[in-house]
Amino acid sequence: MQPSLEIKLNGKPRQVQAGANLAELIEELGLSGAAVAVERNQKLVRSREHSAIRLEDGDAIEVVTLVGGG
Amino acid sequence: MQPSLEIKLNGKPRQVQAGANLAELIEELGLSGAAVAVERNQKLVRSREHSAIRLEDGDAIEVVTLVGGG
C-alpha cells in the first residue's frame, strides 16, 4: 500500500498519494484544461510548472476559477 | 306629559323638551360658562343670543370647544 500525505485543498484537508505532482492533482479533480489557476502555499504556480511541482505534506493548495462579480 | 322634539346635536339625534331654548340646552349639557361656541343650522349663535333662540324640530346644533392642534 502506498503511503499518502495530507494537504489543505481550498481550505479543507485532503489525502493525496505521496509523490503526486500538481498536474496529477488537477487531473484527479477533473479540472485539466479548465479555466483555473493554482496557488501553492500562497504563491501562484503557472500551469506549465504544474507537473514539476511535487506535493508535500502540509501544502496549502488553492484552485480558483472565475465567477460572476462586480 | 310634555311634548318633545328631536334635534341633531353634534351629529347625533337628541330629544329635547318642546319650547326649550339654546341656553337651556347648554345648561342641561353642563356647559354653561364653559369655553364653547354654538352653531344652529350652520350659523354661529353668539352666547348673548342663546336664551332668545328657541329650539325647533330638526335643528342641527353644534357645540364646539378648543382642543390641541397644530
Added chain:
Amino acid sequence: MQPSLEIKLNGKPRQVQAGANLAELIEELGLSGAAVAVERNQKLVRSREHSAIRLEDGDAIEVVTLVGGG
C-alpha cells in the same frame, strides 16, 4: 378722394379705405393664404368670414402667426 378710416392693427394705428373688408386687409398685407389667424375686437374671425366682415372705424385687429416657443 375716397374717405378712409383708422383701425388699430397689431397695436398700431393704420388708415384703411372706408368699406374695406377683412379679406382685403389681409390681401393688402400680403398674407392671403399665409398661416395666420385674425381677431377683431378681441374676437376670433374665422377665415371663411373674412370677406363678410367690413372694417369699422376704431376696430382693433390682431393678425397672428406661429413662432418658435416652448
Added chain:
Amino acid sequence: MQPSLEIKLNGKPRQVQAGANLAELIEELGLSGAAVAVERNQKLVRSREHSAIRLEDGDAIEVVTLVGGG
C-alpha cells in the same frame, strides 16, 4: 573686528557674531520671554537649552509664534 558667520533665519540670510548662542540671538531679536519657539536645522530647541546652543555657519533657524488660524 570680530568675525561673523551667516545663518538662515526664518528663511532669510542673516549675519551673526561668531560664538553667539541661541539665547543671544533671541534677545537681539527682542523676543526674550515672548511666546515663541525655536528650531535649529529642523530640530526643536527647548528654551532651557537656548544658551547652550552655539550658532554655526549655515545654521537654519526658525523662530515661530502663534497666530490666528482655524
Added chain:
Amino acid sequence: MSDPRSVPAHESDATLDVGGVSLRSRLLVGTGKYASFEETRDALEISGSDCVTVAVRRVNLDASQGPSLLEFIDRSRYHILPNTAGCFDASSAIRTAELARAILDTPLVKLEVLGDPRTLLPDPIGTLEATRELVAQGFQVLVYCSDDPRLCARLEELGAASVMPAGSPIGSGQGILNPNALRIILELVKLPVIVDAGVGTASDVAIAMELGAAGVLLNTAIAGAREPLRMAAAMRDACKAGRQAFLAGRIPRKLYANASSPLEGTIAQSGGAGP
C-alpha cells in the same frame, strides 16, 4: 467693544408683527398630540414661543368634562391662534373660524382648507375663497398653503395677514423640500412668510429662518419626538440660530478651499517642496 456678553444689540431683533400682534419669538407651536396637558404646557414654555395654535372640535358629550386645554395656556403670555384644521371646504373653514372667534374673541385665525384626508395638502380653490370671505369678515387670516409662489401672491392680494407655505406635507418631517420656491415667495410677497408644516428636526427650522422666513410654525416635530421637552429646547435655539445667521450674512459657497489659517509664514517645508 468692552463686554460682548452685555451687548444685546448683537442678538436683538425686531419682533415678528403679524395679524396685529407682536411676537418676540419667531417660533409658533401647536398643541396637538402631546401625552398630557402638562406636557403641552411645559413644551410651550420651554419652546419660548408666544403664539400657540389650537383646533376647534365638537365637545364630547358622552364623557364627563375633564380639564380643558385652555386651563393650561396662560393667555397673558401666549397669543392663541385657532386653526381650521380638518376642514375640507371653504364653508366649513369659515364656520370653524367664526366658532373659534366666538370662544376666544380674537380676530386671528390660521386658515386650513384641505384637499383630501390622505395627504392633508391644502386645496387652492377653497383656500382662496375662504381667505376672501374671512378677510371681509374682519379676520386676521394666516393662510396655510402650498409653496406655489403665485398662489402666495394671490393670497396677499386678497388681504391675508400672513402666508404659511408648507415646507413639506403636514407631519411628514421632511423639512424644506424646495428652498428655491421659498426664496421666490420671499421675493414676491411682502407679508410675513411663516413656514408651516413639514419640520422634522431643529436644522429644518434653522434652514427656513436662514432663507429669510419671518417665522416657523410646528407641532408634530416636538410632540412626536422621543423627548418632546428636549426637542422644544432644540427648536427654540434653532429658530434663534437661523434668524441670527440670516441677519449675520453668511459666507458664499465655493467649490473648494479658502484657508482659515494664513498660508504664508509656515516653517521651511521638510522636502523643500512646500506649497
Added chain:
Amino acid sequence: MSDPRSVPAHESDATLDVGGVSLRSRLLVGTGKYASFEETRDALEISGSDCVTVAVRRVNLDASQGPSLLEFIDRSRYHILPNTAGCFDASSAIRTAELARAILDTPLVKLEVLGDPRTLLPDPIGTLEATRELVAQGFQVLVYCSDDPRLCARLEELGAASVMPAGSPIGSGQGILNPNALRIILELVKLPVIVDAGVGTASDVAIAMELGAAGVLLNTAIAGAREPLRMAAAMRDACKAGRQAFLAGRIPRKLYANASSPLEGTIAQSGGAGP
C-alpha cells in the same frame, strides 16, 4: 413637572471629552481671519466655545512686535488647540506640532497634512504617517481628514484622540456634503468625531450635530460673515439645538401627512362630503 424653566436636566448633556480635556461646549472655533484681535476675542466669547484653534507661523522679524494673539485668549477659560495648517508633508507637520507644544505646553494638536495649496484637502498618506509619529511622541492628536470612513477607522487604530472629517473643503461654506459618509463614520469609529471644515451657516452645524457628531470646529463661517459677532451667536445656538435634537430623537420622515390636529370631531362639513 412643576417648573420647566428650572429643569436643566432637559438641556444638560455630558461634556465632550477629547484628548484629555473636558469641554462644556461642543463648538470649537478658530481664530483666523478676524478684522482685529478684539473682534477675535469677542467672537470667541459670544460663541460660548471653550476650545480655540491657533496656527504656528514664523515671527515677522521685519516689523516691530505688536500685541500677540495670546494676550486676547484667556487661557483659564479656553483650551488652546494649535494646528499644523499650511503643512504639506508629515515631517513639517510633526515639527510644527513640536514647536506649538514648546510654546503652549499642551499635548493637544490638530493635525493637518494637506495635499495641495489649491484645494487644501488633506493628504491621506502624510496624515497617517504624522498621526503615528505624533501619537508615539505623546501628543493628543485630533486629526483633520477626509470623510472616508475607513481612513477614519485607520486613524483610530493609530491612536488618534479624535477624527475630524471635513464636511466639505476648508472655507467652501458648503456644509455637510455627504451625510451618509458621516453616518458610517459614526458607526465605525468610537472616538469623538468632530466635523471640521466646510461649515457655511448655522444650519450646517445643526445638521452635523443631529447626525451625532461629538462636536463641530469652524472658523471662516464666523470670521467671514458680514457680522461675525452675530454669526458667533448663531453658531452657539445652532450647536446646542443640533445636539438637543439628536438626543431628543426626531420624528421619522414620511412621504406625506400625519395630522397634528385630530381628524375626528370636526363640525358637519358643509357639503356633507367631509373627509
Added chain:
Amino acid sequence: MSDPRSVPAHESDATLDVGGVSLRSRLLVGTGKYASFEETRDALEISGSDCVTVAVRRVNLDASQGPSLLEFIDRSRYHILPNTAGCFDASSAIRTAELARAILDTPLVKLEVLGDPRTLLPDPIGTLEATRELVAQGFQVLVYCSDDPRLCARLEELGAASVMPAGSPIGSGQGILNPNALRIILELVKLPVIVDAGVGTASDVAIAMELGAAGVLLNTAIAGAREPLRMAAAMRDACKAGRQAFLAGRIPRKLYANASSPLEGTIAQSGGAGP
C-alpha cells in the same frame, strides 16, 4: 432568450396617449430660441420627439415676410402643440388658444397663464379659469402649472387633458426641485403628468421619468446648450433611459453595502484575519 438584440419587447413601451393623440416618444420639445429654423428642424429630428410646441405672436408687419417656422415642421411627422405663453390673464390665454386653433385646426393647446413677467410662474386662478373655459370650448387642454398636488387634482376635475407641473421655473435649468411633490401628484392624478419647465440637462429628464412622469417637455435645455444638436440626442436617450428604469424597477436604497461579488470562496486571507 435566443437573441436579446432582436427582442424589442424589453424596450417597447406603450405610447403616451394624451389629448386624443398617441405619441411614440415621451419627450415633447419646444421650438424657441434656436439660432435658425434649420437648427430647430434638426434638433427636433434628432430628439426623436413627435410633439412640438409653438407660440402665437403678432405678424411682424414692418418686415417683409421670410420663411415661416411651419415650413420646417413636417406635420405628417409631428403633432403641433400651440402654447399660450406670454399671457398674463385667462382671457388673453383663451383668445390665444382660439387663434392657434384657427391656424392649426387642432384641439390641442398647452395652456400657460403666467403670474408675472419676472418669474414666469403660473397664476393658479387664471389657470383654473382658462382651463374651465377652454374645456367647455372643446379644447384638449394640457395645463402648465405649479407642482402643487391639489392644484393638479383640481385641474383634473375641470377636465384637463394633462397636467404639466414645472420641475423648476421656466428656463431655470434647476431640474426637479421637489421630487416628493411630483410623487404625490402621480398618486393623486390619473391624467398623464408631463413635467414641463426647469430641465437643465439629461439627468433631469431621466429623474422625472424614473419618478413615473408620463413625459417631459423642454426647450431651453436643448436650444440653449453649447451644442444643441448633441444635447437633443442626450435628451432623447435620457428620456428612454428614465422610462425604462421606471418600468424595470430599481433596487432599493440602503445606507451601505451589498456585495456584487460573492463573499464566500475567496482564497485564504494572508493575515488569516479575513472577513
Added chain:
Amino acid sequence: MSDPRSVPAHESDATLDVGGVSLRSRLLVGTGKYASFEETRDALEISGSDCVTVAVRRVNLDASQGPSLLEFIDRSRYHILPNTAGCFDASSAIRTAELARAILDTPLVKLEVLGDPRTLLPDPIGTLEATRELVAQGFQVLVYCSDDPRLCARLEELGAASVMPAGSPIGSGQGILNPNALRIILELVKLPVIVDAGVGTASDVAIAMELGAAGVLLNTAIAGAREPLRMAAAMRDACKAGRQAFLAGRIPRKLYANASSPLEGTIAQSGGAGP
C-alpha cells in the same frame, strides 16, 4: 446640415482608453448576482458594454462542474476585467490579481482592498500598498477607492491606470452622494476616472457622466432590478445621454425664469395690464 439622422458626428465620441484597451462604450458592467448565466449574457449584450468584470473564487470541489461563466462571455467582444473583491488586505488582493492573470492572460485588474465586511468600503492603506506592488508587477490597475480627492491623486502618482471612486457604498443604490468630491477629483487627476459602486438607477449614471466621469461601472443596479434586461437597456442609454450632455455643454442654473417663447408680440392683454 442635410440629414441629421446620418450625421454620426453629433453623437460620436472618442473611445475610453484605459489600461491599454480602448472601449467604445463607457459603461462597464459586472457579472454578479444574475439569476442565470443566460441572463448574464443577455444583460451584457443589451447593456452595450465592452468591458465586464468577474471575480476570482475557489473552485467548488464538492459539486460536479457545471458550465462556466466564461462560456457565456464572448472574449472577442468583451474585455474581461477581473476584480479582487472580497480581499481585506493588500497581500490577498495581490495574490488574487496574480491568479486572475494566470487564467485570463490579461494585465487588467480591478483592485479592491476592503476595510470590513459590513460596509465593504475600501481600506486606503491596503489599497495604496497593493497598487504600488501590482504596478511594479506590470499590472494595469484600475483602483476601486473612496471619493477622497487626495487619495485619488496619490493613486495616480503610484501609477494606477484608473481611479474608480465609489459614488456611494457598494450595492447601496444611493447614486453619487458627493458630486463636489467627484468634481474635484476630475480637476486633480488626469487618469480616466470611472465611477464604481453605488449606482441605483439610470439617472445616477447620467449624473456621473455629466460631471465628466470617463465611465461608470455597475452591477447590482442591473442584476438586482425587477427586470434586469430592461434596466440594462436603461443604463446603456443613460450612459450615452450623460456623456452627450457633458459634451454638449448644459445651460447654467438660475433662480428663475428665462422665457422659451418670445415675450414680445403677444396679443393685446385683455385687461390692458400685460407684462
